[in-house]
Amino acid sequence: MLAFRRLLDAIEAEGSAALVTLARVRGSSPREAGARMVVRPSGGFHGTIGGGALEWVALEAARAALTAGRAAALRRSLALGPELAQCCGGRVDWRIEIFDARDVEDLRALASAERDGVGSLTARLGADGRVERRPDRERPGGRLTESLPEAETWTEPLGESARAVYLFGAGHVGRALALALAPLPFVVRWIDSRREAFPARAPGNVALIHALEPAAELAVAPDGALIVVMTHSHALDLDIVAAALSADRFGYVGLIGSATKRARFLRQMRDAGLTEAMLAKLVCPIGVPGIAGKDPAVIAASTAAHLLMAAEGGEPGRSA
Incomplete structure (x- = not known):
């Protein structure tokens, strides 16, 4: 999925959109770290972070964040077995970010890199709590590096290593x-x-x-x-x-x-x-x-x- 292109399309059509990212995975999980889902205010969504109860709860959280509006990125950690009754047994952290018309210029640059086949992004949390990203044209595509809550910077795949x-x-x-x-x-x-x-x-x-x-x-x-x-x-x-x-x-x-x-x-x-x-x-x-x-x-x-x-x-x- 071209996540940043999907975000642009959603903002053009509906004014805002949410990006849900699996920021960290420990143990068994239905999707890998770096998996993304784009959620629209109308309830439509693109991509998947694994389906089942995990995705349902993430969708509800994304819709609530869209209602609250653009703010700092939200992060939550869930144990798939005890909290969601999923058999995978692992633990995942997700991050939810809200984008609107103020982000269009930055998203266009990311979507352009996505379309050009740039493999990776360098990301960090800004002073406002929002994720700042830039294309890394020197680094090949790959999996998400450990995106710990305290991490200053991390690497994200772009376009799921297309x-x-x-x-x-x-x-x-x-x-x-x-x-x-x-x-x-x-x-x-x-x-x-x-x-x-x-x-x-x-x-x-x-x-x-x-x-x-x-x-x-x-x-x-x-x-x-x-x-x-x-x-x-x-x-x-x-x-x-x-x-x-x-x-x-x-x-x-x-x-x-x-x-x-x-x-x-x-x-x-x-x-x-x-x-x-x-x-x-x-x-x-x-x-x-x-x-x-x-x-x-x-x-x-x-x-x-x-x-x-x-x-x-x-x-x-x-x-x-």
Whole structure:
């Protein structure tokens, strides 16, 4: 979830919003430290800190804080078993912060960093008891460091450690995949040489990139980025895939197409000098093996699952 983007949307629509963060976790808990939930005055919410009684009580506390208005951050510690009758057995601390129009400028900076894939924030409690945050572009993403009540500063993950996806192609499947990735922990750069191919609007975690030379966008992609290629041109597909495999630094290089297309591309890239080790990393066809549907939404769902596997360090199935 892009929490700071959600806060901005809520303030624009309803004037204020609450951010609930699991500040500390000891023992077993349904979510990890750093999990966030955005709560609106109307009662709507985005994200989760684990569901069940914990989330219900947190929602009630957030609504009460919204009624009281913008003030110092509130912190509470709960034992999940004795106090909430949850079987997890651990203890969690949550922090509730209220934001309104006075915070929009700061939230825009955080939302911009969130969308850019910046991994971490450096945070501290200000003199007024409110949390002050700044993007830490030098530190990779990760888990929340111990955010103790007496801590002067701590590190927070930004965007729940969202992984960078470079999606090439704004055709029917590209559109479906951009939508499928919207609620997932990815930051997407959606690239096409045809400006008119993009929709008028895109999900909050998707940046629309009009590039006359799409393959050149790989030069600024971070190491470990997940590359998905599905353009309108087989020649362009080949250029992008060959550049991605040659770079030998990405976590996934997927190409839409059949086994026949894969064989043809491998032959051409082999002739161009790519090594067998590079070629072995090509994922084509894309998607979870066994899902044979050709509808764009089906391909998108299957590919999104493939990308989740790759982001978690799993080995997506590859066609020989």
